[in-house]
Each structure stands twice: as structure tokens, then as C-alpha cells.
Amino acid sequence: MSGMKSAYELAMEHLGGESRELSDEQKAAIADIDAKMKAKVAETEIMFDQQMATEQDPAKAGLIQQTRQQTITKIKADAEAEKEQVRQEA
Structure with missing residues (x-):
């Protein structure tokens, strides 16, 4: 089964990039x-x-929920960008 490729390898192949192994330092940085x-x-x-929990107004509660989700999405996007920088380091 060594001939099977990971999803990452397939994506890189599809995009025309090369798949390369990460160093131990890169793996630790990503972790x-x-x-x-x-x-x-x-x-x-x-x-x-x-x-x-303390908000009584449904409109304000909806805004809080929306802001919560946007904030979490930004945190995750920033982390992905940071991980991509680590992956690009030679």
C-alpha cells in the first residue's frame, strides 16, 4: 500500500506543487x-x-453569536496562514 498518496500529496500534485517532508522543527512549530x-x-x-448567558435581547444575542463565529473563524484562518508560513520555510 506504499503506492497510495495522501490527500495533501494529491492536492499538491493537482496544484502543480511539490510535496516535501516537514522537518521535526516544522512539525513542532505547527503543533x-x-x-x-x-x-x-x-x-x-x-x-x-x-x-x-447575560443577554436578554434576542437581537443583541444574535449579534454576539455572529461576532463569536467571526472571531473564531479569524483565529483559525490566522493559524492556518501561520502554519503555511512554517511549511514554506526551507
């Missing part, structure tokens, strides 16, 4: 970025959940 991202997401969820 660190993931850990920090998960912590930021959890912190954000707690903060917005506390706001939601």
Missing part, C-alpha cells in the same frame, strides 16, 4: 500553532458564552 489556536478558540468561546 505549537495548533495548540495556541485551540486555546484562543476556547478562550473566545468562554468569553462569548458568558456574554450570551
